[in-house]
Amino acid sequence: MTTTEFDPVTGDQLKDWGHPPGKQFPALLKKANALRAEGFGLVRIRAELEADRIVPPPTLPLRAPGEVPFHLTIEAETPDEEDNVAKVRETMTALMRTPTIEAGAVMPDACPAGPVGTIPVGGVAAARGAIHPGMHSADICCSVMMTDLGAVDPKAVLDAAQSVTHFGPGGRPQGKRFTVSMKLMDAFRENRFLNHPKILRMAQEHMGTQGDGNHFLFIGRSRATGRVAMVTHHGSRGPGAVLYKLGMEVAEKFRRKLSPETLKQNAWIPADTDEGRAYWEALQLIRKWTKANHNAIHQATVEAAGAESHDRFWNEHNFVFKRGDLYLHGKGATPAWDDWATDATPHTLIPLNMAEPVLVVRGKDAGHGLGFAPHGAGRNFSRTEHRRRMGEMTPDQALVAETEGLDVRFFAGKVDASELPSSYKRADAVVRQIKSYDLAEIEDYIDPYGCIMAGDVPPFWLNRKKKKRR
Incomplete structure (x- = not known):
């Protein structure tokens, strides 16, 4: 018309x-x-x-290639490692073009974690005034906690731990759930991101659970004291995964408005907006929930084993840390400076693999590491490639060959070959590079007695398909 x-x-x-x-x-x-x-x-x-008429601000272009350099604290000693480092360098080079990023670093355990431009495992990115959900990943606050149990029988502790912990997808059934602080739940309800039906439900159901993949419950003995120690490794489970998804949705809205050229996985939430302040607070609350989750499993194990709890500390390695006016995103990187959190202790933990010690280290606040140390051993190739290289050897045979003398248990009963020591970088190389790059001082080794892992659990979507067919 x-x-x-x-x-x-x-x-x-x-x-x-x-x-x-x-x-x-x-x-x-x-x-x-x-x-x-x-x-x-x-x-x-x-x-x-x-x-x-509102004139939108000009969009932020990508930085020029090489404009923001990054530190590489990693060495390649084999063809597999050379290929791995080349891929890590390629993805970090693309990541550094993100307009908010001012510095980057790569740890000795680094490996790619997605399409080019995605922060790698073992990557650190410093952003000014911006929180990038994709740079802490869906496993927010993946972390490790250690409890000194004194002079106890390690087998008794591992048996007790197996009776109280929970691995695999989903949460605990009604009647077997752990208590969640009502004060913490009230704080969740007051946050615009965490006041979400799915998060509130999962916060109750997933307390006292450890998930799957490389998460574990480890029992070992301190070389320095001879005392038995328990170490757990897991993140924020379902609540954190949903928070990540919500954060990425908000970040994407800002990306389209502020910097359409930025890769979607590197979208950010401006820290000085209402959304940024709420997301930062949500991260701190998810951190409290995750720490409570570790504590719940440790305390239940102590009580089931009739043991005593002595020193206990923890640290995260998938998180965002604020230092001055910079937001430091560590994806599989451990904070290694004093006062990185209000509950920080002088020591942090770096696990390697099920057949190697957990390192107890004191951070060196290395400038070339942006103050971080590695979080573990990392991988040189994918889980699928590791299975291919096993040839005709079965997972059970590989387990026996690689963990002789250790009590290694898989919660689901079936050995997960992709979590065997051979699927990870060589532990001695990672330790050597921690020392050569002066990233941390190793003060103790917790030698392995045994551990519990999830095992080869079918993915949740496969079970759903089976149920639909029935």
């Missing part, structure tokens, strides 16, 4: 006049049509609205 002087002004006309859609549209339409009712023509109305 041809526009006449009696036709109302529409939203499409406002957009044609250069007004970006937004909260101001209803008021603009009301003003425009009030002028229309007074007999003003479209040219005059457009001129009257010009003063109200």
Whole structure:
């Protein structure tokens, strides 16, 4: 229909006049049509609205290649390692082009973790005024906790731990759940990100659970004291995974507006916005939930074993840390400076693999590591490639060959070959590079007695398909 002087002004006309859609549209339409009712023509109305036109800020372009350098604290000693380092260098080079990033570092245990431009495992990225959910990943606050149990029988502790812990997908059934602090749950409800039905439900169901993959419960003995220690490794489970998804959705909205050229996985939430402040607070609350989850499993094991709990400390390695006016994103990287958190202790933990010790280290705050140390041993190739290289050897045979003398248990009963020591980088090389790059001082080794892992658990979507077919 041809526009006449009696036709109302529409939203499409406002957009044609250069007004970006937004909260101001209803008021603009009301003003425009009030002028229309007074007999003003479209040219005059457009001129009257010009003063109200919001001019969007210019978008932020990607940084030039090489504009922001990064530190490599990793060495390649084999062809597999050379290939791995080349891929890590390629993805970090692309990551450094993100407009908010001002520095980066790569740890000795680094390996790629997605498409080019995705922060690798063992990667650190420092951003100014921005929180990047994709740089802490879905496993928010993946972390390790150690409890000194004194002079106890390690087998008795491992048996007790197996009776109380929970591995695999999902949470604990009704009647077998661990208690969650009501104060913490109330804090969840007050946060715009965490006040989500799925998060609130999972916060109850997943307390006292460890998930799958490389998460574990490890029992070993300190070389320094001869005392038995328990170490757990897991993250924020379902609540953290849903928070990550919500954070990525908000970050994507900002990306489209602020920097469309930025890769989707590197989208960010501006820290000085309402969304940024709420997301930062949500991360701190998820951190409290995760620490409580570790504590619940440790305390239940102590009670089931009739043991005593002595020293206990923990540290995360998938998180965002604020230092000055920079947000340090560690993806599989351990903070190694004093006071990295209000509950920080002088020591942090670096596990290697099920047949090797857990390192107890004191951080060196190395500038070339942006203050971080590695989080473990990392991988040189994928889980699928590791299975291929096993040839005709079965997972059970490989387990016996690689963990002789150790009590290694898989919660689901079936050995997960992709978690055997041979699937990881050589532990001695990682230890050597920690020392050569002066990233941390190793003060103790917790030698392995045994551990519990999830095992070869079918993915949750496969079980859903089976149920639908039935």
